[in-house]
Amino acid sequence: MSGEDAPAQQQNAVDQKQETKPAEEPKSEPPKTESAPAAAAEAAATPAAATTEKAPEEETFTYRALVLTGYGGYDKVKLQVKKGKPALKAGEVLLRVKACGLNFADLMARQGLYDRLPSPPVTPGMECAGVVEAVGEEVTDRKVGDKVMALSRFGMWQEVAVVPANHTFLIPEGMSFEEAAALPVNYITAYMMLFDFGNLRPNQSVLIHAAAGGVGIAATQLCKTVKDVTVFGTASASKHETITQGGVTHAIDYRTKDYVEEVRKISPKGLDIILDPLGGSDTHKAYNLLKPMGKLITYGAANMLAGQRKNLIAVAKNWYHQFSIHTLSLIQGNKSVCGFHLGYLDGETELIAQVMNTILELHQQGKIKPHIDSTWHLEQVGDAMRKMQERNNVGKVVLTTEPMPEEEKKEEAKKEDKKKEDKKKDDKKKDDGKKEEKKDEKKKEEPKKEEKKEEETKEEAKKEEK
Amino acid sequence: MSGEDAPAQQQNAVDQKQETKPAEEPKSEPPKTESAPAAAAEAAATPAAATTEKAPEEETFTYRALVLTGYGGYDKVKLQVKKGKPALKAGEVLLRVKACGLNFADLMARQGLYDRLPSPPVTPGMECAGVVEAVGEEVTDRKVGDKVMALSRFGMWQEVAVVPANHTFLIPEGMSFEEAAALPVNYITAYMMLFDFGNLRPNQSVLIHAAAGGVGIAATQLCKTVKDVTVFGTASASKHETITQGGVTHAIDYRTKDYVEEVRKISPKGLDIILDPLGGSDTHKAYNLLKPMGKLITYGAANMLAGQRKNLIAVAKNWYHQFSIHTLSLIQGNKSVCGFHLGYLDGETELIAQVMNTILELHQQGKIKPHIDSTWHLEQVGDAMRKMQERNNVGKVVLTTEPMPEEEKKEEAKKEDKKKEDKKKDDKKKDDGKKEEKKDEKKKEEPKKEEKKEEETKEEAKKEEK
Numbered sequence: 001m002s003g004e005d006a007p008a009q010q011q012n013a014v015d016q017k018q019e020t021k022p023a024e025e026p027k028s029e030p031p032k033t034e035s036a037p038a039a040a041a042e043a044a045a046t047p048a049a050a051t052t053e054k055a056p057e058e059e060t061f062t063y064r065a066l067v068l069t070g071y072g073g074y075d076k077v078k079l080q081v082k083k084g085k086p087a088l089k090a091g092e093v094l095l096r097v098k099a100c101g102l103n104f105a106d107l108m109a110r111q112g113l114y115d116r117l118p119s120p121p122v123t124p125g126m127e128c129a130g131v132v133e134a135v136g137e138e139v140t141d142r143k144v145g146d147k148v149m150a151l152s153r154f155g156m157w158q159e160v161a162v163v164p165a166n167h168t169f170l171i172p173e174g175m176s177f178e179e180a181a182a183l184p185v186n187y188i189t190a191y192m193m194l195f196d197f198g199n200l201r202p203n204q205s206v207l208i209h210a211a212a213g214g215v216g217i218a219a220t221q222l223c224k225t226v227k228d229v230t231v232f233g234t235a236s237a238s239k240h241e242t243i244t245q246g247g248v249t250h251a252i253d254y255r256t257k258d259y260v261e262e263v264r265k266i267s268p269k270g271l272d273i274i275l276d277p278l279g280g281s282d283t284h285k286a287y288n289l290l291k292p293m294g295k296l297i298t299y300g301a302a303n304m305l306a307g308q309r310k311n312l313i314a315v316a317k318n319w320y321h322q323f324s325i326h327t328l329s330l331i332q333g334n335k336s337v338c339g340f341h342l343g344y345l346d347g348e349t350e351l352i353a354q355v356m357n358t359i360l361e362l363h364q365q366g367k368i369k370p371h372i373d374s375t376w377h378l379e380q381v382g383d384a385m386r387k388m389q390e391r392n393n394v395g396k397v398v399l400t401t402e403p404m405p406e407e408e409k410k411e412e413a414k415k416e417d418k419k420k421e422d423k424k425k426d427d428k429k430k431d432d433g434k435k436e437e438k439k440d441e442k443k444k445e446e447p448k449k450e451e452k453k454e455e456e457t458k459e460e461a462k463k464e465e466k
Numbered sequence: 467m468s469g470e471d472a473p474a475q476q477q478n479a480v481d482q483k484q485e486t487k488p489a490e491e492p493k494s495e496p497p498k499t500e501s502a503p504a505a506a507a508e509a510a511a512t513p514a515a516a517t518t519e520k521a522p523e524e525e526t527f528t529y530r531a532l533v534l535t536g537y538g539g540y541d542k543v544k545l546q547v548k549k550g551k552p553a554l555k556a557g558e559v560l561l562r563v564k565a566c567g568l569n570f571a572d573l574m575a576r577q578g579l580y581d582r583l584p585s586p587p588v589t590p591g592m593e594c595a596g597v598v599e600a601v602g603e604e605v606t607d608r609k610v611g612d613k614v615m616a617l618s619r620f621g622m623w624q625e626v627a628v629v630p631a632n633h634t635f636l637i638p639e640g641m642s643f644e645e646a647a648a649l650p651v652n653y654i655t656a657y658m659m660l661f662d663f664g665n666l667r668p669n670q671s672v673l674i675h676a677a678a679g680g681v682g683i684a685a686t687q688l689c690k691t692v693k694d695v696t697v698f699g700t701a702s703a704s705k706h707e708t709i710t711q712g713g714v715t716h717a718i719d720y721r722t723k724d725y726v727e728e729v730r731k732i733s734p735k736g737l738d739i740i741l742d743p744l745g746g747s748d749t750h751k752a753y754n755l756l757k758p759m760g761k762l763i764t765y766g767a768a769n770m771l772a773g774q775r776k777n778l779i780a781v782a783k784n785w786y787h788q789f790s791i792h793t794l795s796l797i798q799g800n801k802s803v804c805g806f807h808l809g810y811l812d813g814e815t816e817l818i819a820q821v822m823n824t825i826l827e828l829h830q831q832g833k834i835k836p837h838i839d840s841t842w843h844l845e846q847v848g849d850a851m852r853k854m855q856e857r858n859n860v861g862k863v864v865l866t867t868e869p870m871p872e873e874e875k876k877e878e879a880k881k882e883d884k885k886k887e888d889k890k891k892d893d894k895k896k897d898d899g900k901k902e903e904k905k906d907e908k909k910k911e912e913p914k915k916e917e918k919k920e921e922e923t924k925e926e927a928k929k930e931e932k
Contacts, residue, residue: 196759197802199665283793292814293662295802298793327749327764327789330805336663336761337803339796348758 061085064401065158066381068120071112073308074382077124077157086162088136093165095150097130099181099375100157102397103214104277104300105343107389109154111310116343117154125156126343129171129180130401139165147171149180151188153346157381159401166349169356172364182214182370182396187359188352189342190218193275193297197338202227204272207263207289209282210302211248212239214396219275220247221368232271234259242394246371260285270294278303283323287337295336298323305389371395377404527551530867531624532847534586537578539774540848543590543623552628554602559631561616563596565647565841566623568863569680570743570766571809573855575620577776582809583620591622592809595637595646596867605631613637615646617654619812623847625867632815635822638830648680648836648862653825654818655808656684659741659763663804668693670738673729673755675748676768677714678705680862685741686713687834698737700725708860712837726751736760744769749789753803761802764789771855837861843870 211233233248270291279301677699699714736757745767
């Protein structure tokens with residue numbers, strides 16, 4: 001249950017008592033049994049017919065679940081079969097999950113960079129859409145058969161999930177499960193940043209980084225609900241047409257241009273609101289780009305995410321450039337710096353519900369609509385994550401729990417040759433990765449020395465240049 | 467043109483180009499002539515009849531002005547007579563000032579702790595109310611005889627002042643000059659903090675420090691314009707009745723109680739908005755008192771203001787405890803930290819005008835009304851400043867340019883004995899002060915050593931205790 005990005009570690013936490021206390025953990029986690037890779041592979045290969053049959057006895061109840069088996073690359077998330085019907089506590093509902101959303105925090109979590117996910121093995125996923133299959137005691141406003149979307153700290157990437165009823169929201173007429181799974185995290189994040197912290201008003205200007213991402217598209221649509229808002233959006237050039245059609249006033253290709261310069265050309269005095277999912281040095285740039293009474297809202301550290309596995313240099317660099325601000329500078333600049341992450345708002349059920357209701361009203365009015373980049377079967381979660389992490393998506397990446405149809409499988413078989421080729425590449429990468437991982441272990445023990453060595457190397461290089 | 471408090475020095479300034487560029491300086495400053503104390507005393511003693519006569523020739527045009535002659539105690543602001551009618555540039559108006567507002571930044575400025583005031587000799591004062599006496603070229607929306615209130619970086623504490631026409635606002639029917647002089651700085655500050663940065667909404671909770679001060683009373687009144695807002699206000703016990711009547715829900719005597727504990731008793735989850743004019747360690751407390759999505763708005767460093775003259779220990783302590791925040795903590799806490807000071811918003815004429823119009827509408831609707839603590843003659847500016855600095859005011863301290871009536875002078879004469887007595891005390895203090903000042907000079911050279919000595923003394927004391 002996160003924005004696009006998540007902080008690496010919970011450091012410098014101040015007054016986090018409410019936020020960090022463990023929230024309602026989905027009860028769908030099985031008694032921890034060994035999940036041998038063989039079993040997972042078997043599960044992945046088995047058609048999921050078993051999951052659609054009703055099992056009166058808890059022992060025969062099975063369902064497929066994605067499980068993060070350890071921190072690392074895309075292959076660390078494995079498809080497994082779980083047994084036993086999860087028990088319901090008072091206030092909870094059991095969902096038959098139809099679709100799940102991918103979020104940046106899931107990618108961070110896979111690398112061990114997100115402290116709101118318990119240690120592996122654990123099922124990731126912060127949002128899903130599905131059908132209520134059972135209700136616990138004291139649940140009055142949900143009934144079996146209700147189509148709902150749900151938010152949770154984790155545990156949504158599986159066919160069966162348990163959540164508190166007040167973490168679910170009825171899916172409006174005409175909205176597909178995929179759309180419903182794409183909506184909560186991105187739109188709540190974008191809404192709260194723009195309208196709670198940002199206090200967005202007519203005629204203001206907003207900078208949206210990764211404007212083609214899930215939060216980016218949501219934020220753009222929400223900006224357009226306010227009169228005469230100018231939206232600056234960064235994205236690679238190939239996505240400019242889409243984001244411009246979606247409402248971005250000035251699309252900036254951050255890969256070929258200095259976005260600060262581009263913004264200043266058009267808006268010399270700076271901007272009213274900047275949404276910053278990047279962290280590190282980009283937060284400094286954002287602060288300097290604010291006009292008086294401007295608000296910088298930082299909600300992640302995507303700059304930390306470099307490559308498939310945790311990149312210690314990227315993490316250290318991000319940490320080193322971490323933005324820190326004195327109140328005197330804020331006073332003299334008349335500026336505001338805010339931090340947002342839905343993953344730390346567990347306790348604020350009522351607030352989230354209010355926001356969600358507003359978002360659903362905007363949806364009813366046709367003012368917002370989730371933009372789905374692609375939908376993937378649970379078996380394809382690795383490819384789905386890769387697409388998002390490599391920034392090849394435009395909009396939301398969604399998982400569906402629908403079993404892969406036989407026809408599709410046949411079609412897939414046709415592509416087998418190409419896939420095998422890709423796999424070979426992947427395996428090579430994996431091998432390299434393992435080597436890297438071993439190196440990483442060493443680095444963990446003495447990262448500072450590593451940095452020192454780097455510096456020394458740089459200095460030597462400079463000397464040589466001379 | 468400030469909130470209640472002002473930062474000491476412009477350090478750590480980031481991207482201040484727009485804010486720090488010199489604004490339109492009032493042109494009423496005379497050609498710098500020596501202002502001998504004798505002349506000032508003479509001026510103070512002279513009835514100000516001369517100021518009300520129309521002087522067609524600029525040479526014979528005189529007016530009384532308060533002048534900060536150097537940094538230090540209350541006696542550093544002296545009443546002088548200036549000669550020569552100030553020239554008007556295009557877009558400016560000449561005002562016959564009737565009343566002026568005192569602000570915390572004026573007190574800071576007197577001690578040399580406010581970098582928006584030019585070096586002495588200079589006329590302080592950021593707001594006034596008066597009558598337009600002449601208009602420059604290109605001024606279309608003001609005419610001679612208009613009653614207006616005005617904002618400026620400085621230069622308002624005099625009988626005649628020049629300001630850009632767009633820094634003036636028409637005084638509504640029925641509002642006295644004193645009320646008009648009490649309104650702009652306090653209400654604009656409170657409004658922008660609560661409704662721009664704070665985004666105050668129904669059912670929220672707000673902590674207002676110094677709730678009986680100018681900004682405090684303004685903020686309380688503005689909070690009451692929103693449904694079901696809970697206001698926590700700190701003030702000494704004697705002022706509780708007034709602030710409670712004014713709209714404070716929970717009055718807290720900060721002198722006898724720990725305000726953090728008191729707030730937690732009533733609002734265990736913390737607060738939505740905290741206005742912090744104190745700085746230093748109180749900013750840390752405020753940050754920890756925020757609930758998720760809470761906003762801390764810091765607008766001064768009143769903790770620096772200890773005693774009549776600059777107190778280096780207080781300044782150093784405030785600096786040492788200066789609040790600095792990492793984005794990661796903000797993200798994990800879902801918090802916002804904002805800085806506000808009207809004195810650095812020179813360039814934002816349009817924005818200020820919008821806010822002022824809203825404030826005047828609220829006044830028309832009877833929802834806000836400046837609360838005047840006391841009105842003083844220019845001759846009494848020292849006493850006026852003392853009242854404010856010693857926190858003996860409830861509401862706004864105002865200066866009037868009306869000459870002191872003969873009758874009042876006679877009454878004053880009756881109090882002469884008491885005054886003389888007071889003066890003796892004052893003189894003694896001044897003598898002590900001078901000694902202190904000398905010490906201060908030394909301290910300036912080696913403040914760190916001084917602190918070290920203090921620490922050593924404390925340690926010795928501890929040892930002795932053992």
